[in-house]
Amino acid sequence: xxxxxxxxxxxxxxxxxxxxxxNVVSDQQGKTLxxxxxxxxxxxxxKLDIAxxxxxxxxxxxxxxxxxxxxxxxxxxxTRAVAERCLALxxxxxxxxxxxxxxxxxxxxxxxxxxxxAGVDIAPRLAFRSELKGAIHRHYAxxxxxxxxxxxxxxxxxxxxxxxPDIKFEEIEFFSTSxxxxxxxxxxxxQADLRQRKTPAVQLVSEMIQMALAKHASDIHIExxxxxxxxxxxxxxxxxxxxxxxxxxxxxxxxxxxILSDMDIAERxxxxxxxxxxxxxxxxxDLRVSTLPTQYGEKVVMRLLExxxxxxxxxELGMSPDVEELLSDLLVIPQxxxxxxxxxxxxxxxxxxxxxxxxxxxxxxxxxxxxxxxxVLPGINQSHVNTKAGLTFASCIRSILRQDxxxxxxxxxxxxxTAEIAMKxxxxxxxxxxxxxxxxxxSAIVRLLDLGVPGYLIGSSLTGILAQRLVRKLCSCxxxxxxxxxxRQRLARIGVEAPKTMAVPLGCPKCDSTGYAxxxxxxxxxxxxxxxxxxxxxTARSDEIRAAARSRGMRTMQEDALTKLYAxxxxxxxxxxxxxxxxxxxxxxxxxxxHVLTAYRFCPHCGVARDPETAMSGPVSDRRxxxxxxx
Numbered sequence: 001x002x003x004x005x006x007x008x009x010x011x012x013x014x015x016x017x018x019x020x021x022x023n024v025v026s027d028q029q030g031k032t033l034x035x036x037x038x039x040x041x042x043x044x045x046x047k048l049d050i051a052x053x054x055x056x057x058x059x060x061x062x063x064x065x066x067x068x069x070x071x072x073x074x075x076x077x078x079t080r081a082v083a084e085r086c087l088a089l090x091x092x093x094x095x096x097x098x099x100x101x102x103x104x105x106x107x108x109x110x111x112x113x114x115x116x117x118a119g120v121d122i123a124p125r126l127a128f129r130s131e132l133k134g135a136i137h138r139h140y141a142x143x144x145x146x147x148x149x150x151x152x153x154x155x156x157x158x159x160x161x162x163x164x165p166d167i168k169f170e171e172i173e174f175f176s177t178s179x180x181x182x183x184x185x186x187x188x189x190x191q192a193d194l195r196q197r198k199t200p201a202v203q204l205v206s207e208m209i210q211m212a213l214a215k216h217a218s219d220i221h222i223e224x225x226x227x228x229x230x231x232x233x234x235x236x237x238x239x240x241x242x243x244x245x246x247x248x249x250x251x252x253x254x255x256x257x258x259i260l261s262d263m264d265i266a267e268r269x270x271x272x273x274x275x276x277x278x279x280x281x282x283x284x285x286d287l288r289v290s291t292l293p294t295q296y297g298e299k300v301v302m303r304l305l306e307x308x309x310x311x312x313x314x315x316e317l318g319m320s321p322d323v324e325e326l327l328s329d330l331l332v333i334p335q336x337x338x339x340x341x342x343x344x345x346x347x348x349x350x351x352x353x354x355x356x357x358x359x360x361x362x363x364x365x366x367x368x369x370x371x372x373x374x375x376v377l378p379g380i381n382q383s384h385v386n387t388k389a390g391l392t393f394a395s396c397i398r399s400i401l402r403q404d405x406x407x408x409x410x411x412x413x414x415x416x417x418t419a420e421i422a423m424k425x426x427x428x429x430x431x432x433x434x435x436x437x438x439x440x441x442x443s444a445i446v447r448l449l450d451l452g453v454p455g456y457l458i459g460s461s462l463t464g465i466l467a468q469r470l471v472r473k474l475c476s477c478x479x480x481x482x483x484x485x486x487x488r489q490r491l492a493r494i495g496v497e498a499p500k501t502m503a504v505p506l507g508c509p510k511c512d513s514t515g516y517a518x519x520x521x522x523x524x525x526x527x528x529x530x531x532x533x534x535x536x537x538x539t540a541r542s543d544e545i546r547a548a549a550r551s552r553g554m555r556t557m558q559e560d561a562l563t564k565l566y567a568x569x570x571x572x573x574x575x576x577x578x579x580x581x582x583x584x585x586x587x588x589x590x591x592x593x594x595h596v597l598t599a600y601r602f603c604p605h606c607g608v609a610r611d612p613e614t615a616m617s618g619p620v621s622d623r624r625x626x627x628x629x630x631x
Contacts, residue, residue, distance in 0.1 A: 010053050016045055054126055060105040063125040065089060065135035074098060077118040077200065077248050080140040086110045087129060089136050093248065096120060101127035101135070119201070119252035173279040174260050201252035204245065205260070209278060209304075211242060213285065215512070218304055218345070222257070224250055224297035236472045236519050237345055237578075240512070254291070254298050261289040269293055275372070286372065307376045311357045317350065318520035318569075320560065326525055327466065331355055334406075336463035337426035339413075341438040347470045347521055348435040349374050352409060355433060356380060359407055367403055369396040370411035385411075393418040401425060410434040416451040423453065423461035440557060441467040441526035442542045442549070449539065459528070459536040467524040467557055469578045471570050472516035477508040480568065490572060494581045496562060503568050520569055522579065524557035 010016045051062040074090040077098060083089055087103040088110065098120045104110060105124030115122050127135075208231060212220050217233035220242075224230075229245040245253065258265045261274025274289045288303040314324045330338055338355070340348045353375045360366055360379050371385045371393075381403075385391050393410055394417040400408055412435050413419045426432040438444045444465045448458050480501050488498040505515020526532065531548040540548075550556075561575045575581075591608040 010045060010049065051126070058106055058126055060124055060126040063091065063101045063127050065101050065127045065131040068101065068135065070135075070139045073246065075139060077120070077246075078114065079117075079200065080136070082114070082117055083136050083140065084133075086114060087132050087136075088114055089127070089132055089139065090118070091125070093120070094123060097123040098248070099123045099125060101125045101132060103127060103129040103132050116252060116255070117200075118248060119250055120248040174276055200249060201256040204249065204253055205256050208242070209285075209287070209302075210280065212304060213280065213283070213306075215242075220300075220302040220304065222253065222300040222302075224294060224299065226296060229253065234345075235512075236516060237470055238472070238514075240514075250297055254300055257289060257300050257302070258291065261287075263289070263291065268298055286374075288372065305372070305374045307374065311353045311375060311377065312350065314351075314354050314358070317347070317354060318564070319523055320563065323523050323525050323555075323560070326527060327355075327464065328358070330464040330527070331359060331431075333431070333463055335426060335429050335431055337423060337432040337434065337461050338463055339434055339436050339444055339465045341436045341441060341444045341465060341467045342469060343437060343439070345470070346468055347519075348468065349411070351466065351468060351521070352433055352435060353377065356407070356409060359431075364406045365404060366407040366409070367400045367405045368409040368411070369393055369400065370409075394421055397421045397425065401430075405430060407431045407433070412436070413451075416453065419448060419451050419453050420457070423457050426461040427457075438467070441465040441524050442546045443467075445536055445545060446542055455539040456537050459533040462528050462536075464528055465526040467526075469522050469557065469561075470519040471522060471561065471564065471574050471578050472514075473518045473520050473569055474503055474505055474571065475508060475511035475515055475517040477506045477511065478515060479504050479506055487572065499566055501568075503571055505571060516570075516574070520564065522557055522561045522564060522575075524555065524560065526554060527552070 051064075054060075055062050068089075068091060070089060071092040074092050078088070078090045078100075089101045091099040091101055093099070098114075098118050100114060100122055102110065102124050105126050111122050111124060208220065212233045215233060215235055217235050218237075219234040221232040221234070221239065222229060223232065224247075228247055229250045231242045231245060232239045233242045234240075255265045258272070258274070260276040261272075262276075263272045263274045271293065272291045276287055276289070278285050278287065284307060286305040286307055288305065290301045292299045292301075314327065319327070327338075330336075340351050342348050356366060356368070356377060360377065362379075365381070366379075367381045367383070369383050369385060373382045373384050376382070383396060383400075385393055385396060393412070393414065397408065397410060397418065398421065408422070408425060408430055410418065410422050410432065413422065422432050422434055436444050436447060438447045442465075444467070445458060449455065481504050483498050483500055483502045487502050491498040507513035507515045511517040526549050528536075529552055531552060532545060535545045535548050558579055558581050561579050564570050565572060565575060591603060592606040
C-alpha cells in the first residue's frame with residue numbers, strides 16, 4: 001500500500017485547503033525546511049493537528065519537547081554532543097529501553113548510533129526540530145555545572161567519582177599492542193571512530209583505570225549483575241568494590257574495552273583475550289584483558305602491569321637475613337636452576353626480577369622469555385612468547401641458547417618440553433631462573449616428576465627452590481593490645497606460644513579503612529645440598545625430602561609467617577587467609593624419625609604407637625626449631 005504524505009493527511013482531515021497546500025509545497029522547493037515547519041510558521045495549521053497527522057504518517061508517537069522534563073539518568077546515557085548532532089533528546093528509561101525524542105525517528109542510522117552509545121534499546125518518539133533544539137540546550141545546560149565542562153557527562157561523573165573525591169583525573173592515552181585485524185570493514189571503521197569519541201563508556205574506562213592505578217590495584221573486574229554492573233579491584237591480593245555502573249552502560253563499556261584490546265566486538269559467546277597499553281603522564285601500564293560470557297553478559301578482567309615500576313630488592317620483599325644470604329649465595333653459582341614457586345599473584349615475577357636486578361652487569365649476557373614482559377630492566381634482553389607465530393617458551397629457549405647467554409630467565413615452566421630444555425641448559429654452564437605453580441618448595445619436585453622430568457635430571461640441575469606467598473602488612477593506624485584468650489588459643493592449637501601483645505587493624509583513609517597497606521613476602525627456601533639431591537635422585541617421597549631439608553635447618557613457610565606475626569608486621573587472620581598451618585602441626589616419630597601430624601596415635605610410616613601426651617600436646621621438635629627462629 002502506498003504510504004501517505006503529510007499534506008495528503010491534512011487535506012483528508014480538512015485542516016488545509018488544496019490551494020494553501022500547493023503554495024506551501026511550491027515555496028518548499030529548493031529549501032531544507034520541512035513541510036510541517038513551514039505550515040506552523042505561517043499559522044496555516046495548529047501544532048496539534050500537524051502532530052496528529054505526523055503520527056499517522058510516521059507511525060511514531062508525538063512528544064511535546066516544549067514542556068517535557070527529561071530524567072537525569074537518561075541524560076547521562078547520551079552526551080550533549082551526540083544529542084545535538086543527532087537531534088535526539090533522551091527522556092526516560094522504560095524497562096530495558098530508552099525513550100528518545102527525535103526529529104527523524106525513522107532514520108535507522110541515527111537510532112543505531114544512539115543504541116550503541118547508550119548501550120540499551122531505543123524507543124523513538126516524534127518531536128519538532130525547533131522544540132528539540134531548545135529542549136536539548138535547556139536540559140544539558142541545567143545538568144552541567146562549571147566544573148563539569150568537557151566531554152564527560154555529569155551523570156557519568158557521578159558514577160565515576162563514587163568514593164574517590166580526591167582524585168584529579170588526567171588525560172590518558174591508549175595504545176593497541178595486538179596485531180589482530182578484523183576482516184569486517186564496518187567494524188574497522190567503528191573501532192577507529194570510537195577511539196576518538198568521548199562517549200560515557202570512553203570516559204568510564206579511562207577514569208576507571210586511573211582510579212585503579214591510584215589505589216595501586218593489580219586487577220580490574222567488570223562483572224555484570226542482574227540490575228547493575230559491579231566493578232571491583234584487587235588491592236594487596238584482596239578484591240574490593242570500586243563502583244557500580246547502570247546496566248544501560250554495560251554493552252558500550254564492554255565494547256570499549258574490546259575495541260582497545262583488538263577483540264571481536266561482535267563475538268559475545270566465546271571467551272577472548274587481548275591487551276593494550278595506556279600512557280598516563282610518565283607512567284606506562286600494560287593491560288592484559290580477558291572476557292568470559294556469563295549469565296548476565298560478558299565479564300571482563302584487566303590485569304595491570306606497570307612495566308616502568310621500580311624493582312625492589314630482596315630485603316624489601318620481606319626476606320629474612322638468613323634466606324636472603326642463602327639465596328644470594330645460590331645466585332652467585334655460575335650454573336644451575338633456581339625455581340620460584342607459588343600460586344598466581346604470590347609475587348613470583350617480582351622476586352625473579354629482583355634477582356635479575358642483582359645479577360645484571362656489563363660483563364653478563366642476560367636473556368629472558370616471558371608472557372608478557374612485566375617489568376622493563378635496562379641492560380637485559382627481554383622477549384615475549386607469541387604462540388600464534390610459533391614462538392613458545394621451548395622454542396624461544398632453543399634460540400636463546402644460540403645467543404651466547406650467561407643467565408636465562410624463563411617466565412614460567414608449563415610443560416615437560418620447556419622443563420627438560422631449561423634443565424639441560426642449567427647443566428651446560430648457564431644460570432636458569434624460572435617459576436612454577438606449586439604450593440610449597442617440595443611440591444615443585446613432585447610437579448616436575450609429574451611432567452615427566454627424570455629424578456636424576458632434577459637432582460643434578462636444580463640448586464634451589466624458593467616457595468613464597470604475599471600477606472598484607474598492617475597500616476600505621478593499627479593498635480597494639482594485650483593478647484586475648486582467642487588469640488592465645490589459636491596459636492596453642494599449632495603448638496606455638498603466643499606473644500604477650502597482638503596487633504589489631506583499625507582503618508584510616510590511607511588504607512581505605514581496611515587496616516592494611518602494602519604486602520610482604522613469606523618464604524621457604526629449599527637448598528639442594530647432597531642429602532636433598534640424593535633423596536631426589538632416588539625419587540623419594542616428598543615427606544622424606546622435606547625431612548632431609550629440615551634436618552639441614554630449612555625453615556618452612558609457616559614458620560617464616562609466624563616470625564612476621566611476632567614482629568608485629570601482620571595479623572594471625574591474615575596469615576590464616578594465605579597459608580595453612582598444617583605443616584607446623586607435626587612432630588618427629590621417635591622410632592623412624594618421620595614427620596607425623598600431632599593428632600595421630602600411631603605413626604603412619606612405621607606403625608609404632610606414639611606417646612599420647614606428645615601426640616596431643618603439640619610438636620616438640622618443631623616447637624624447638626620455631627622457638628630458635630622467632631625473636
